[in-house]
Amino acid sequence: MKKKLSKEHIIQGIFLLIASFSIFIIFFIFFFLFKEAIPAFIEVGGDIFSTDFSNELGLGGAIRGSLIVTGGALLIAYPLGIGGGIFLSEVASVWIRRILKPIIEVLAGIPSVVYGFIGAIILVPFLTDSFRMISGFSLLAGGLIIGVMTLPIIISISDDSLKSVPREIKEASLALGATPWQTIKKVTFPAASSGIFAGATLGVGKALGETMAVLMVVSAITRAPDSWFDIFESGPVLTSLIAGHWGEAYGLKVNVLFAAGVFLFIIVSVMSIISEIMQYRIEKKFKGG
C-alpha cells in the first residue's frame, strides 16, 4: 500500500516537473525580453516613440506600421471571415459544407512563407498596376496578405461558434415565424457573436506576430511614412524590423530591438486578454440564463 502511494507520488512529481519546465521557459522568455529591453527604455527614453529609427532609435514608426497592417487585416478578415462562417454553418447544404470545410482547414495550414511568396510575386505587381503605385511593396500589401492568412482561422472559429448555438433557440425563432435570415441576424449571430469576435481577435493577434510574409511584401525599410494614412507606402513593422535588423545590430540597437519585442508582446497580450474577456462574457450569458 505504502509502495503504491510513493509510485503515485513519483509520477505526480514527473508531471509537475514537465509542467513547471514549460512555465519556467515562458517566465525565462518574459524575464529575458524585459531585461534586455530595459536599457533601451532608459537610454532612448521618450524618443522610443519617435518615428525616426535610423538616428533616434525610435519605434513609433514600427508600432504605427504594425497597427496599420493589423487594422487592414481586420477590415478584410472580419467581414469575409464571419460571412464565410455564417455561410458554412447556416446556409450551405451538407455536401457543400463537406467539400469547403476541409479545404478551408488545409488553407489554415499553409506556411506563411508561401503566402509571402505569392504576395510578392502576384499581389504586389497587381497592386502596382491597379493603383498606379511606384511600388506595390507597401503596408497595404501587408494588411491584405495578413487578412487573407487569417481568413481560414476566422471562418473556422465563426463556423464553430455558430454551430454551438443551441438548436432550441434557433427552432424557437423559426417557430415564431421568423425567416431563416431573420433568425441568423437576430438570434444565431448575436448568440455566437462573442465567440466569433474572440476567435477573430485571437487570429489577428497571431497574424500580427507573423514575420516572414510581412517581410516579403512590405520589406525591411526603416523610414516610416509621414502619416497614418500612407498605406500605399512601405514602412517598418515591429516584426520585420526585428527580423531585418537583428543580424547587423549591436550595442543599444539590440536593446531597442528587444523593446520592439516588448511592444509586440504587449499588443498581442492585449488582444488575447480582450478575446478571453469576450469568451467569458458569452459563457456567462448563456450558462447563467
Place this chain on the structure above:
Amino acid sequence: MKKINTLRTLAVLAGVFALTAFMSGCIGSESEMVKLNGSSTVFPIAQRCAEKFDQEHDDITVEVGAPPIGSGGGITQLGEGNIHIGAASREIKQTEIDKFPNVDFTDNVIAFDGVAVIVSKDIYDAGVTGLTTAQLVDIYVGTVTNWMDVGGPDRQININEREEGSGTHDTFMAAIDIEETVANQAWPSNAEVKSAVSNSDNGIGYVGLGYVSNSTPALKLDGIAPSETTIKAGTYPISRSLHMYTDGAPKGAVKVFIDFVQSSAGQDIIADAGFIRL
C-alpha cells in the same frame, strides 16, 4: 530516506551529464570546427569554399552560419568569441575595434567586389544605360523622382536599397557620400533587391557584382561599367574588397581554411561565384 533518494538521483544525473560532455568532447577533438558567419555578400563564396574544403580535409569542418548575419553581425560575433572567422564586405569600423578592446581584429582580404547599380530591364531598354554619380545621388536623395529626368521613360522611380547596417548598404552610401535615402523599399539581402528590381518596370537598386544578370542589367557610372578590371583598379566609383576577419593572425585550422580560400583553387570558386580574384 526520501532526501537520500533525491540525492542519489541527482548524483546519477550528474554522472550522465558528465559522461555526455566527455563523449562530445572526444567527438569534437576528432574533427576541428571552424565557425564562420557574416556578410551575405561573402556567404556564397564561403559556402562553396567550405564545401570543397571539407571534401579535402577530414580533420577540419568549416561551418558557415546560415542565414548570414551581415558584416556587422559577423564582426560582433567574432568580437564576442562565438565564431572564428567574421566575414565582412567592408573594412572594420573604428567603433567596432573600440567595442572589443581584447580582440586583435586581423584583416584577411579574400576578393574584390563592386556594388553594381541595377535597373529594371524596361528602363535599360528604354535608354538608361548609364548615370553620373551626381544623378545617382539625386535619385537616392529624392531630388530626381522621374526616369524622364535622366533620359528614361515618363515613369516614377522605384528605389530599392539594402537594409541599414549591411555591408553593401554601407559601401554604397559611403561611395556616393550620402547619409539618408528616400528608398521605397529596403531588403535584408542582395537576392531580394535583385528580385524586387527584376519584378518591376521602374526599379533601381544596388547589389554585389555577382548578382548582376540579364533581367537586372548594371548601369555604367560616370561612363565606367562595373567589371573586374575597373573594380580592382578602383576606377569604378563603387568598389570594395571582401574580408575574412580573425582574432589575431590566423593559425591552426583557421589558417588552413583561409590559405585555401586565397589559393588558386579557392580563387577559382570566387571567380565562379561572380566576384573578382585577388
